[in-house]
Amino acid sequence: MSTKPTLHTSVSPALLHLYDLSNSVVVIIDVFRATSTIAAALYNGAKAVIPVDSVPKAIEISKNIGGIAAGERDGQIAEGLQHGNSPLEYHREFIEGKTLVLTTTNGTRLLQMALDKNADTIISGSFPNLSVVCDFLLKEKKNVILGCAGWKDRFNLEDTLFAGAVIHRLKNEFTIHCDSSLMAETMYAKQKNNLIEFAPQLTHYHRLVERFGLIEDIKFCLTNDVANVLPVYNDGKLVTS
């Protein structure tokens, strides 16, 4: 009898309720760009990232604590804010020692859902911190839910590809009876050496690159281990473990 923990992939926030989070590590995945940005900010010395669900809340909290209010709506810096959701904004000279108060279209909401569903542990994952996420999941030996943020509840491929990358590394250590995970790992195995070349086929690529010229963001978000820290959610904040 297998005693390996289970692993499932939820391909949209609208499907997260189908999974039992209560004894699980939930990995929040929003590759373009929230979870890549969170990794980048913490890697470059941010004290914490506080995810919030609205622009007014981001402004209020950042004022109270002397943090940086930031966020996007529909791929652009949100109205009323000076800082957006680009990982490249949060270089060390700017973010070290500060707290980032971040609101995003998809990732923030998914994190709130995981909280509401009493997830045991919540971490955030993206290609820039792939290795440390995998190491943590291996070490914890708990059930895992890979939670893709998608785009306004639609399936997106970049989050699924990251889920696939995790599964590709860990599949022998977990019990996986989950078609989403099989699909994610198959898609990743096919594209793993060409992620940046594959990106122009993604819906979100068009949104970010053709409309906003964010090709350097895309490259960062698809590169393994360039911000290899583990953001763990604790008491309202993501901090490095």
Added chain:
Amino acid sequence: MSTKPTLHTSVSPALLHLYDLSNSVVVIIDVFRATSTIAAALYNGAKAVIPVDSVPKAIEISKNIGGIAAGERDGQIAEGLQHGNSPLEYHREFIEGKTLVLTTTNGTRLLQMALDKNADTIISGSFPNLSVVCDFLLKEKKNVILGCAGWKDRFNLEDTLFAGAVIHRLKNEFTIHCDSSLMAETMYAKQKNNLIEFAPQLTHYHRLVERFGLIEDIKFCLTNDVANVLPVYNDGKLVTS
């Protein structure tokens, strides 16, 4: 400027509401086994298939019209019924000239959702009628939603593979900006010559084959054009167009 109609894939009933069905042909896809069974029954001369959402309704309607009540719950013949959801049950000697009143776990519910969302046209699709589905979509030149029934709202690969088969044939005739469709077509292109060999990796395969021994059902459901008729929904019934 492209004047091609659009095509989207909804990978779960829980995501169907994200798409505009009102000017679209919706293809209901429940490969294991509802839409394969519907194709088989109509191919073998059934007058109509009436999809209903409960066993009591199936029994009541079939009594009133002198039809065959049938259906499954969790992969088995539903309690109180004598006939299930196996396409192989509905051979010509049994079903010709009769009306099948069918209730299933996933496909029936998805069809009702498409109705509630005012789909322009609803048809059902599966590998046994792949070609006629593609021919119809080409001829209609309307927007298309490929609606996967999944398993209790979870993503499943067999429905997505059928969506991919349709996209593989039609992708040059539609405007497709949809990561689900890109994923579905990629998965299908990779497995298209080995669908039956690939099947043991599917969650639903274990449910049907290991628990109920339905390997011949699986083979039928994954074979192209063995029941190549087009079930069109009209006034409460699926009939051949």
